[in-house]
Amino acid sequence: MNNVIDYVPGTTVLHRLNPVVKLVLAAAIIAATLLANSWFALVGLLVLTLALGAYAGTLSRLKGLLAMLIPVALIMLILQVIFVRTGEPVLVVATTNGLATGGRACLRLIGIALPLVLVLTVTRLTDLANACVEVLHLPYRYAFTFTTALRFVPVFTQEMQAIMEAQTARGVEFDTRNPFKKLSLMLPICIPLLVTSVGKTDAAALAAEQRGFYLRTRESSYKRYPITALDFAALAFCAMLVVLGIVM
Amino acid sequence: MEPIIELDRVSFTYADADVCCLRDITLAIDEGTFVGIIGPSGAGKTTLTHVCSGAVPHHFSGKFFGAARVAGMDTCTVSLTDIARVVGSVLQDIDAQMVASVVEDELLFGLENFGVAHDQIEARISGAFDAIGIADLRQREIATLSGGQKQKVAIAAILALEPRVLVLDEPTAALDPVSARMVFEVLRTINQTRGITVVIVEQAVALLSEFCNRVIVLDQGTVALDGTPHEVFAHAEQLRRIGVDVPRTARISNSLATAGLIPTCEPCLNVDEAYKLVSSLINPQKSGARTSNVHQPIDDERGRSPHAPRVELNASPVVEVRNVSFSYANGGAAVHDLELHVAPGEIVGIVGQNGAGKTTLTKLLNGLLKPERGTVAIAGNDTNTTPVSTIARHAATLFQNPDRQLCRNTVLEEVAFGLELQGVSSTEAQRRAQAVIERFGLPANEAPFSLSRGQRQMVALASVVVMEPQVVILDEPTSGLDYRECMTVMETVRDMAQNGSAVVLVCHDMEVVSDFAQRVVVMAQGRILGTMPTHEAFRNTQLMEAAHIAPPQVIALSERLSRGVSPTFAGIAEVSHLVGHVMELVRHE
Numbered sequence: 001m002n003n004v005i006d007y008v009p010g011t012t013v014l015h016r017l018n019p020v021v022k023l024v025l026a027a028a029i030i031a032a033t034l035l036a037n038s039w040f041a042l043v044g045l046l047v048l049t050l051a052l053g054a055y056a057g058t059l060s061r062l063k064g065l066l067a068m069l070i071p072v073a074l075i076m077l078i079l080q081v082i083f084v085r086t087g088e089p090v091l092v093v094a095t096t097n098g099l100a101t102g103g104r105a106c107l108r109l110i111g112i113a114l115p116l117v118l119v120l121t122v123t124r125l126t127d128l129a130n131a132c133v134e135v136l137h138l139p140y141r142y143a144f145t146f147t148t149a150l151r152f153v154p155v156f157t158q159e160m161q162a163i164m165e166a167q168t169a170r171g172v173e174f175d176t177r178n179p180f181k182k183l184s185l186m187l188p189i190c191i192p193l194l195v196t197s198v199g200k201t202d203a204a205a206l207a208a209e210q211r212g213f214y215l216r217t218r219e220s221s222y223k224r225y226p227i228t229a230l231d232f233a234a235l236a237f238c239a240m241l242v243v244l245g246i247v248m
Numbered sequence: 249m250e251p252i253i254e255l256d257r258v259s260f261t262y263a264d265a266d267v268c269c270l271r272d273i274t275l276a277i278d279e280g281t282f283v284g285i286i287g288p289s290g291a292g293k294t295t296l297t298h299v300c301s302g303a304v305p306h307h308f309s310g311k312f313f314g315a316a317r318v319a320g321m322d323t324c325t326v327s328l329t330d331i332a333r334v335v336g337s338v339l340q341d342i343d344a345q346m347v348a349s350v351v352e353d354e355l356l357f358g359l360e361n362f363g364v365a366h367d368q369i370e371a372r373i374s375g376a377f378d379a380i381g382i383a384d385l386r387q388r389e390i391a392t393l394s395g396g397q398k399q400k401v402a403i404a405a406i407l408a409l410e411p412r413v414l415v416l417d418e419p420t421a422a423l424d425p426v427s428a429r430m431v432f433e434v435l436r437t438i439n440q441t442r443g444i445t446v447v448i449v450e451q452a453v454a455l456l457s458e459f460c461n462r463v464i465v466l467d468q469g470t471v472a473l474d475g476t477p478h479e480v481f482a483h484a485e486q487l488r489r490i491g492v493d494v495p496r497t498a499r500i501s502n503s504l505a506t507a508g509l510i511p512t513c514e515p516c517l518n519v520d521e522a523y524k525l526v527s528s529l530i531n532p533q534k535s536g537a538r539t540s541n542v543h544q545p546i547d548d549e550r551g552r553s554p555h556a557p558r559v560e561l562n563a564s565p566v567v568e569v570r571n572v573s574f575s576y577a578n579g580g581a582a583v584h585d586l587e588l589h590v591a592p593g594e595i596v597g598i599v600g601q602n603g604a605g606k607t608t609l610t611k612l613l614n615g616l617l618k619p620e621r622g623t624v625a626i627a628g629n630d631t632n633t634t635p636v637s638t639i640a641r642h643a644a645t646l647f648q649n650p651d652r653q654l655c656r657n658t659v660l661e662e663v664a665f666g667l668e669l670q671g672v673s674s675t676e677a678q679r680r681a682q683a684v685i686e687r688f689g690l691p692a693n694e695a696p697f698s699l700s701r702g703q704r705q706m707v708a709l710a711s712v713v714v715m716e717p718q719v720v721i722l723d724e725p726t727s728g729l730d731y732r733e734c735m736t737v738m739e740t741v742r743d744m745a746q747n748g749s750a751v752v753l754v755c756h757d758m759e760v761v762s763d764f765a766q767r768v769v770v771m772a773q774g775r776i777l778g779t780m781p782t783h784e785a786f787r788n789t790q791l792m793e794a795a796h797i798a799p800p801q802v803i804a805l806s807e808r809l810s811r812g813v814s815p816t817f818a819g820i821a822e823v824s825h826l827v828g829h830v831m832e833l834v835r836h837e
Contacts, residue, residue, distance in 0.1 A: 126353040154391060155343055166652040169614045171640030171669040188655040195697050196651060203344035206307045210332045212361030220360040222369050
């Protein structure tokens, strides 16, 4: 089973960058997306993210994410079109301003989600945690909490699926077409999921402690994460993106 | 030599519990031994492993009395981390134990934390991989591994830390017999070559008796028996009272001793020992010559499962699987050309290794998966055109993990829930649920999640029984249960079959399949290799090897005896029949 955020192995420049620099890159693309106002810049940033994904071989994951995001983005567009009442009327309730702000909101939503996922697909979680500890001097327990949370996403997804299957086989009508009914049926499932997850996190904490979690320091990591010339080049590129975002 | 683990009158009560979990336990484990711990559920097995690994009292709070010493350190006065340098532990829940997404990083984690010099790390990692035999998994994503592979990675990650003791809590509960045996073989290797002490909780007595040199039986928080496997399994009567199984071969030798044919001696723990014992009792030439005089038990009688329900099998099948194929979009156990018919009142076992497609088959039966080719019909309803919730009215499924099934606040609501979903009125549903709950002796007003694992399984089973379904689908109903719970579950299933339900039983425990199923479906690599009467299948050596299944001990023994001692042993599948036959042969000499 593949999850959107699973690591895709590779040796591209994007894979070889320092994990912290990759985070900075994602942050830069996001910042530029928030700052930029022109259509050209917004679409350009999106194309840049997709191009990077294609280069690193994770385009299929990004496409999967897009399929999930586009409906949400469209809902946002419709809401904006209905509520923004300034500008020239275009069609029925739509106005020029409504379409413009709605369109931008759409592009921004997608432009913010994609870079983060891109970074996660080209970075091993352990590397990300270790690099944050070494380069950013982040306390290991925070890095560990963050990566463990991400690691549990597929575990809980599987658990949720198994629970839904078990309940369906009992006769709970998850195959109903009524979304409200489905939602009300899903609530009782939260109990088994919660019980399992509390048990799992407790076991995870014990297992980590029994493997010397509290002894870990900044020097513990076997791999080192130096900032190389390549990383400096990438950082310069990030700075340029942000500046372009402000200007455009 | 000082023992590596020493418990001195240890008692422990969990903070949120009223009853004592361990009482006054005194025991010493010498370095280099391979110790098995067994006992009914709730006996305190997991807690005992926690005491050895320091999780009690450091991680789980409660009242701790007495003293536990690990390598001379009092576990109460040193930190959990210090204990972890000596004792490595593998927990029950493997997914929760993993910290990394790639196998190599999983091993690195502990090594880095304990500050192993970086120039030694590579040697430690490759050493651990070689010892376990999983060097090929090094760069794999953990999420893509099978259960057996994950278990080995977890052991390798602890082994790399070079602990002096390895504590494991039911590491084979979710594995098929072949993978379970491989895990034990790995443990034996590191025990013998590196002298690492192994302490393992396990329910499979056949594995314990083969691999351990000491077995500790726990009962209600105390040590009931302690000794070599031969010493412990000689107490068959006491073990039965406690609720612990003994190897079937030990039952044979114990019965022969009770009958006065052999002096009371060490029990036979495996087929080899039992074969030697029986063949020494019977002179092959004589008995061979006298075969004709020996009363032949009716073949039909000895060949059938002792507990299997007696029913007419002429009724038309309620489960019809015709030429079914299915494959998952993203990989996974695909199945091809499945053909299966089950009549009301019949128990059909599905056996095969992990990944053979057994679970896929059960999901095709309850409609969770739709066949790509062919048809599946449950009580005449084609699963392709009938919604799963409608199929659920005819076919009830008991899943391996009861926790995925339970979702109500009380046991009563839980058991009545399925009926209510079918549109039975609430009062009527509660009345029927109450009747079943009383029969099972379950606490009707407790929350299901506050019960023990075995009792939760019984609640899940009760909610299947109350439906009075035409078809019952069981996916590993006995895993994680102790011997007594296992028997209760299976006897209930047999009663349901006798009342006319068709039962499809997926099970790794060949003894259970041999005892309860009339027919078995042998699967391997997504195909059915054969469908035939249970004992005929287990006697078919070629078929068993093709599916990587070890036949139950009694059948393996009678097959060997029929070849080497007397052909009259052929087809015997039960302890009492085999013992009876030996007595007859001896009397004729």
